[in-house]
Amino acid sequence: MFPARRVDDYLDLLNYAKQIGDVQWQSDILEILSELTVAGEGYDRNEELQELWKDFDRINDQLLALFSNLREVPNAGMKSKWIEEIWELKLARIAASKKIQGFYKEG
Numbered sequence: 001m002f003p004a005r006r007v008d009d010y011l012d013l014l015n016y017a018k019q020i021g022d023v024q025w026q027s028d029i030l031e032i033l034s035e036l037t038v039a040g041e042g043y044d045r046n047e048e049l050q051e052l053w054k055d056f057d058r059i060n061d062q063l064l065a066l067f068s069n070l071r072e073v074p075n076a077g078m079k080s081k082w083i084e085e086i087w088e089l090k091l092a093r094i095a096a097s098k099k100i101q102g103f104y105k106e107g
Helices: 004-020 022-073 078-107
Strands: none
Touching: 004 022, 022 078
C-alpha cells in the first residue's frame, strides 16, 4: 500500500504554509502532492496487476493438478467431476487473461 503518512505530512505542511501566508511554499507543496498522487495510483495499479497474475498462476496450478488426476485415477465418476471443474477453471483463466490484457492496453 502507498504510504499515506507521507501525504499526511505534506498536507500538514500545506496547512502551515497557508497559515503563514507563504504562497510559493504552498505552490511547491501542491506540486509535490500531485506527484505523490500520480505515483500512488501507479503503485496501486502495479499491485493490482500482480494480484491478477497470482490468480492466473493459481488457476493454472489447479488445472495442472486436475489434468494429472485425469491421467492417474481411473474412477469414471471422479473424472466427470474433474472435467467440469476444468471447464470452470478455463473460463476463469480466460476472464483473468482479459483483465491482464486490459492493463497492458491501458498502460
